[in-house]
Amino acid sequence: MSETRDPRPRRRRPLRAAVGLLVLLAVIGYFAVQRASNGGGAPYCVASAQASAPGGSPETYEMSPEQAANAATIAAVGVAKGLPDRAVTIALATAMQESALRNLDHGDRDSLGLFQQRPSMGWGTPAQITDPVYSAAIFYDHLVDVPGYSRLPLTVAAQKVQRSGYPQAYAKHEPDATVLTAAFAGAGSVDCGGPAPTEPGDPQRVRDGLDRIFGKGSLHSVRPPGEQAGRAGSGAGGAAEPEVTLVEKSDGGGTAARHSRAMAHWAVANSRELGISRVSYDRRGWVAGQDRGRWQEQAAAPAKNGANGPYDAAPGEVRIFLSRGTR
Structure with a gap:
């Protein structure tokens, strides 16, 4: 009988698979305990908004501390300017599409920052554009110049400011941006765990x-x-x-x-x-x-x-x- 027909290795395969599964579950359990206790592991933030339907669960959006800090700044600038929640949602959805809420030092051509604004197109200097407070403020300044922006579909309002090559891409972020708006500017909350x-x-x-x-x-x-x-x-x-x-x-x-x-x-x-x-x-x-x-x-x-x-x-x-x- 050749080695390929020996039945013994086949009997050991289920055992190896079970051991591997147990190890995997142990690793997952360890990180779950670490996260739940906040005693270690990677830090994280969760934005929460009230359920959209009666009796439903709260709507949430999870992100890194970097993303949460940038989202908080975008929302706070809108609040400080006295703008409605709709403006904040448009701004957050735009930044989610353009940079995934990260303050990028690169982009298409000379695009930079949270909103991928371009110095060559008059948005400001590279230093200004990569300042989250400035970039959010100038986005809002352009947005409020759009007639009836708060009544427009989000993707239309965002596109009138951004002039993007992919204007429909903003729409997919609207639900999550709405949660972030409620969390940072409304009746929701933001929780941040970690050490x-x-x-x-x-x-x-x-x-x-x-x-x-x-x-x-x-x-x-x-x-x-x-x-x-x-x-x-x-x-x-x-x-x-x-x-x-x-x-x-x-x-x-x-x-x-x-x-x-x-x-x-x-x-x-x-x-x-x-x-x-x-x-x-x-x-x-x-x-x-x-x-x-x-x-x-x-x-x-x-x-x-x-x-x-x-x-x-x-x-x-x-x-x-x-x-x-x-x-």
């Missing part, structure tokens, strides 16, 4: 980032650092975390509240880059590296990280705490 930041954060960088988008003192005032330190919770070792607290002005109304929501979710989406350890707004809080990266309701969560805990923002406040770094 807590290890590098210290700089409150000035946070203030500068928010000022560039929303303007200085337009609808919010910044609580002086001395007052912030007196109210801040404590981190590891009992020392107060650096903090940026923004307070809605009394005459801001619903516009200020919309800005606050956008600020809070912008902070969460940029937490890794800026060393943000926790964010609190509207009786809810988010803590880096905890609670599976999800926002928690104040009533449902005990105080953490000190006496005041992360869920202690007063009405009309956005509290952003910065990591002191690991030692």
Whole structure:
């Protein structure tokens, strides 16, 4: 009997397949546990919007922290300009098609950035175009010049700004862009999981980032650092975390509240880059590296990280705490 007709190898194949399957399941289980606990693994962000149908599940869109930070900036710039959700959705769908929400340093011919804008076509200098705040702002400036843009099909409105060679491509991103709009600019939420930041954060960088988008003192005032330190919770070792607290002005109304929501979710989406350890707004809080990266309701969560805990923002406040770094 030749080796090819020996039945013994065939009897071992099911065993090898079973062992391989068990190893694969173990690897998948390991990464699932790591992700659920936020103790390790790759960081990620999930945008959530309310279900479109009664009784349905929330609609979600998952992305990397880089993509989330860029989406948050695009949405925040639209909110700061006082534009409707439809404008934000058009902008996000456009950036999803043009760059997959990545700030590219290359593209077709001289196209650059989130929207693949071209210096040779008058969009700005390469440095300006690769600045997400600038590129989003100039996209919106062109969009609002389109008559009736909010009533046009998304692909038509986007094409009138972009002049793309593939105008129908924007349409496929509209459902996901709608979820992102609700998450960053509306009643949805943005959760970001992964390890807590290890590098210290700089409150000035946070203030500068928010000022560039929303303007200085337009609808919010910044609580002086001395007052912030007196109210801040404590981190590891009992020392107060650096903090940026923004307070809605009394005459801001619903516009200020919309800005606050956008600020809070912008902070969460940029937490890794800026060393943000926790964010609190509207009786809810988010803590880096905890609670599976999800926002928690104040009533449902005990105080953490000190006496005041992360869920202690007063009405009309956005509290952003910065990591002191690991030692």
